[in-house]
Amino acid sequence: MAFPIPARQLFIDGEWREPLLKNRIPIINPSTEEIIGDIPAATAEDVEVAVVAARKAFKRNKGRDWAATSGAHRAKYLRAIAAKITEKKDHFVKLETLDSGKPRDEAVLDIDDVATCFEYFAGQAEALDAKQKAPVTLPMERFKSHVLRQPIGVVGLISPWNYPLLMATWKIAPALAAGCTAVLKPSELASVTCLEFGEVCNEVGLPPGVLNILTGLGPDAGAPIVSHPDIDKVAFTGSSATGSKIMASAAQLVKPVTLELGGKSPVIMFEDIDIETAVEWTLFGVFWTNGQICSATSRLLVHESIAAEFVDRMVKWTKNIKISDPFEEGCRLGPVISKGQYDKIMKFISTAKSEGATILCGGSRPEHLKKGYYIEPTIITDITTSMQIWKEEVFGPVICVKTFKTEDEAIELANDTEYGLAGAVFSKDLERCERVTKALEVGAVWVNCSQPCFVHAPWGGVKRSGFGRELGEWGIENYLNIKQVTSDISDEPWGWYKSP
Secondary structure, three states: OOOOOOOOOEEEOOEEEOOOOOOEEEEEEOOOOEEEEEEEOOOHHHHHHHHHHHHHHHHHHHHOOOOOOOHHHHHHHHHHHHHHHHHOHHHHHHHHHHHHOOOHHHHHHHHHHHHHHHHHHHHHHHHHHHHOOEEEOOOOOOEEEEEEEEEOOEEEEEOOOOOHHHHHHHHHHHHHHHOOEEEEEOOOOOOHHHHHHHHHHHHOOOOOOOEEEOOOOHHHHHHHHHHOOOOOEEEEEOOHHHHHHHHHHHHOOOOOEEEEOOOOOEEEEOOOOOHHHHHHHHHHHHHHHHHOOOOOOOEEEEEOOOHHHHHHHHHHHHHOOOEOOOOOOOOOEOOOOOHHHHHHHHHHHHHHHHOOOEEEEOOOOOOOOOOOOOOOOEEEEOOOOOOHHHHOOOOOOEEEEEEEOOHHHHHHHHOOOOEEOEEEEEOOOHHHHHHHHHHOOOOEEEEOOOOOOOOOOOEOOEEOOEEOOEOHHHHHHOOEEEEEEEEEOOOOOOOOOOOO
């Protein structure tokens, strides 16, 4: 679909600025493999300018322009942003679909969620006012104590390519609600909508420097943000390997980080389920977003008594999924993001086959699509727990299937991973669902569904899936310092030392 990509520069201090080294990165349409534009390539020199702008905005007028204003004041900007996103929804949907390759119907939901997220955190900003000076009960009547919640400072936000504007919003909205200023570095593989967001900031009159947007490569732009001494906190969503590097870099300055990393999430199917309903949720849990979901429930554990029927229905449902250009009506699977990702996923599939697994369905390029980074939705069976496909995150439309006999075995297999982002359990026995929910070593559990995510509920993982929680009332806490204030309200001397 022909749709022009806006030519943007870096967004720094409320202005569009050319990178100091003047380099740019091509934008490749994953549906056609064609170059359709380019984005600016920031480097450490641009990071320095952006951090200075963010710090200036944080301190401007002693914080009274942003950081020290009321939450209600900041909420007005967040609501204006939500309204502007809704107004320009069609524009953002087209750009997101073109840039990321996700089906247009998914991009519509993503952009709706962007507006919802800003609305929600506008409410959280207002709620923050009521929480200020919250009293602390003390055991001594002579002292009175309360708590202040203050913005942590200038924050570095590094977001992924699978939900380009939405995942950036998960960080921007709570950071701004808290009173922080920010430097955002979206993934170079899908940055277009994040750059366009800079125009929204100007249209609603967001004070200059409150949000700065730098596109570029991770080592050139992301790493300097993390290591910059005037960045007070880093929030990152991406791979576990990169998360480890960020944590190590931030540790040099004892800088707090929030990490939402990879996953290898299980979905458990007990024998009492409605198979048709459960099959659809299973496919949605791993093929949604073209399979590129950190929380993808990509390890299917199915009770042995229903496994044959379940897998047979899975194959039939999977072969019915429409794979096409993401702008086509009814598309449910588009291309993966890049040639590099395509090759990585295909290597996972070939390795699984060489290790003895069975590629039951898919595993190849769709015959009717000669161009683009398309991969058929893939079901892999005859799995052992030593196989790469069982242990490592694929980040593509691939699910592996293993059977179990007992509840205890299912739980043991589900927790047999270094990751711990999410998991799902299906059963009509809700007491069993509750037992399994408590036993799963994850940050989120879905019961009789997979992947529904709401801005109102906390999001994050355990183990190598990271730590910290985004979204919900927990999301804004990531960007606040909690300050204790204790006063002596007695007129009596303390009397610890003898008066001279």
